[in-house]
Amino acid sequence: MQDNQDVTKKEQYNLNKLQKRLRRNVGEAIADFNMIEEGDRIMVCLSGGKDSYTMLEILRNLQQSAPVNFTLIAVNLDQKQPGFPEHILPEYLDTIGVEYKIVEENTYAIVKDKIPEGKTTCSLCSRLRRGILYRTATEIGATKIALGHHRDDILQTLFLNMFYGGKLKGMPPKLMSDDGKHIVIRPLAYCREKDIERFSTAKAFPIIPCNLCGSQPNLQRQVIADMLRDWDKRYPGRIETMFRAMQDVVPSHLCDTELFDFKGIHHGSEVIDGGDLAFDRQEIPLTPVGWEEDSESKSQRLDILEVK
Template identity: 40%
Template structure:
């Protein structure tokens, strides 16, 4: 019990710190919380919902779920849970499954197009609901995995921004869980008994899940490394807040006249 109380305190502290560090929430904000039915989004929603009651700023929340068109998806479970908690919500249907089927050749991993379509659907929902921000449940492990995936497979140093203003001026994306470790989310979600609802995409929920194969491999690698270097995740997330461009090789950051960084 004491452990769970400590975990809860840690979660609220980490999320509160991230919100303050990156000025994620301001007075008058109307925030769409993307609720997939997975553990991350439930934790995000619960914490924001409780912070709303005691925050010094006034903001509103609406939980949005998108049924992506896979047979057997239990959107009703999500809707029921939100109704019981008395949380304003909007259930949507966007047939992403059919679009992926039509657009992609067999064997192509559809995840990046799927993510773009889902983001587009959330952005349209934000517009419809007059929300100026979209809160997503990406956590600390997502941040460092993305950093390493970009280095390993895309030849760049980049992760995900805690706050992102899309160029088209649509709703700003915020990621309040950036300081929260996935293990803490798993323990907290179990304790709270959220209804975990799978999207029913065969790549994500089938017996042979292989949607994001590289990410899962990296996750296992980090787990192994953590046994030898217990602070590895903290160090990696810190590295994202402690960038020294003059010790990198990006010529766009370099002034050749003065041999210094721009």
């Protein structure tokens, strides 16, 4: 009996610690990008997945102590996928007392009609969904649209653009919407996906899978996600360092003539950002500079070593 109580106390302690980290990450992102301002009405896009549930929960938590006043309204788009459990989200939101709106649009039929069998549906589906969400934001008077993309999503987008699009472009934590009328924010921008997964499991959110694209295992984004997940296991700290690199861009050491005036460099010009020093370390560090392994990651790594 005592052992069970100790396990429960430990689980609760770990959950509280995890929630504090997620709250801190979200708070830092909001502050760094000025995501939420006094009087904002935040439309929280709730898909029924782990990311959007976590975003809503952390924003609700921050709402209680934030230095500015803001309101939340959860919005779910029911795309009329066959078998979609439409009762789950309303029941959950009623239970926690959050204002919400369910938007019903049969985008599933449009996607199935326009996209040949076997082809990826994400591009058309996301465009349709985006337009509907923008329209809904206007209808409900939302000043910000909150999406549940996290740090790993941002890195995946960076590599997708590099590998397949030929651009050094990621997914910004804050931007103007496609129609030029709304501000889109990503409060989970600093959060790790593995933290969100653990938090979602511990909170037992009623997850709703996306059956429309869930059967497309060879999506380019999934390939990139698997690559990053493998790197995270084999080279701890690499993910953190790559994301930090996105926050410390050196235009003078890239190749974009629109960002830096290479033509303007002449004899007598000043040395900029170390001149020809790029990464001239004689020895590559075994762990990324400035990275410290947290206790949970270390414990998981040691467990893996014990199994081996």
